[in-house]
Amino acid sequence: GESVGLHLPTLSVQEGDNSIINCAYSNSASDYFIWYKQESGKGPQFIIDIRSNMDKRQGQRVTVLLNKTVKHLSLQIAATQPGDSAVYFCAENRGSQGNLIFGKGTKLSVKP
Amino acid sequence: GAGVSQTPSNKVTEKGKYVELRCDPISGHTALYWYRQSLGQGPEFLIYFQGTGAADDSGLPNDRFFAVRPEGSVSTLKIQRTERGDSAVYLCASSLRGGESPLHFGNGTRLTVT
Numbered sequence: 727g728e729s730v731g732l733h734l735p736t737l738s739v740q741e742g743d744n745s746i747i748n749c750a751y752s753n754s755a756s757d758y759f760i761w762y763k764q765e766s767g768k769g770p771q772f773i774i775d776i777r778s779n780m781d782k783r784q785g786q787r788v789t790v791l792l793n794k795t796v797k798h799l800s801l802q803i804a805a806t807q808p809g810d811s812a813v814y815f816c817a818e819n820r821g822s823q824g825n826l827i828f829g830k831g832t833k834l835s836v837k838p
Numbered sequence: 839g840a841g842v843s844q845t846p847s848n849k850v851t852e853k854g855k856y857v858e859l860r861c862d863p864i865s866g867h868t869a870l871y872w873y874r875q876s877l878g879q880g881p882e883f884l885i886y887f888q889g890t891g892a893a894d895d896s897g898l899p900n901d902r903f904f905a906v907r908p909e910g911s912v913s914t915l916k917i918q919r920t921e922r923g924d925s926a927v928y929l930c931a932s933s934l935r936g937g938e939s940p941l942h943f944g945n946g947t948r949l950t951v952t
Contacts, residue, residue: 758938769842769929769943770881777938815880819938825871825894826941828880 738835745803747832749816752797758819760826761790761801763812770815773801803834811836840864842944844930850950851920859915859947863932870913871941872905873929881929881943887913888936920951 739745751759757778762770776783776790776799783790789802799816813833817826843862851857863870869888873881883897887907895905902920907913917924927948931941 760940762943767945769931769945772940772942775938775940817880825883825886826881827883828873830878830880 735830736833736835738837739806741806741808741836741838743806745801745806745810745834745836747801747803747814747816747834749799749801749829750797751799751816751818753818753820754794754797756818756820759790759792759799760817760819761788761799762815762817762828763810764815764831765812773814806834806836808836808838810834842930842932842942844928844944844947846947847945848948848950850952852952853920853922855920855951857917857920857949859917859928859930859949861913861915861930861932861944863911863913863930864942865911867932867934867942868910869933869936869939870907871931871933872913872915873931873943875927875929875946884915886936893936917949920949922951925949925951 760775761773763773764770774785774788774790776792781792787804791800813831815828815831817828845860871886872884875881885905886894890910902918905915927946929943929946931943933939933941
């Protein structure tokens with residue numbers, strides 16, 4: 727079936743290092759992708775989005791890369807900080823209504 | 839400004855009871871969504887409103903679940919004859935216009951059915 731999934735369920739990095747979280751999607755019709763950060767007891771928090779007509783987008787300390795050829799999405803976090811520890815979800819929009827389909831998430835743990 | 843507000847933050851109910859979960863979206867956002875999240879899983883889509891009407895309710899698991907948004911702002915998710923399997927965090931999100939605009943989530947209502 728069609729799904730959004732993640733290569734790594736957990737990721738542990740040292741404070742100050744760069745983090746890369748990967749995501750695979752299977753529906754080539756998806757045209758909008760979002761990364762969310764979720765801390766314990768809170769709702770998902772928007773990080774960055776990218777449309778299918780782009781292959782890279784940068785924010786503050788974060789970069790999202792989209793490779794439509796292999797249906798792969800990644801989130802890069804520069805100089806990872808303890809406050810970045812959370813579960814990260816990628817989500818795809820398969821239609822114009824904005825109904826996002828979420829993957830299972832990757833837990834990022836930052837060691838001081 | 840104020841984000842998406844959900845009440846109550848926690849709800850414990852007995853099997854078979856009726857519950858209502860409330861969502862106050864960000865002011866001016868026309869699109870409103872309900873999701874359900876089980877432990878260790880990503881949010882699962884339930885229903886989407888554009889204005890007052892349910893544009894897509896394909897995620898509602900069965901007819902015990904119903905949601906309304908009568909004035910195009912506040913929404914209520916209603917669950918009848920609750921079952922233990924309904925226990926989860928129910929998340930509400932709003933976006934400026936739907937489509938390719940980011941969803942902004944509330945902190946959810948944790949529903950526990952005993």
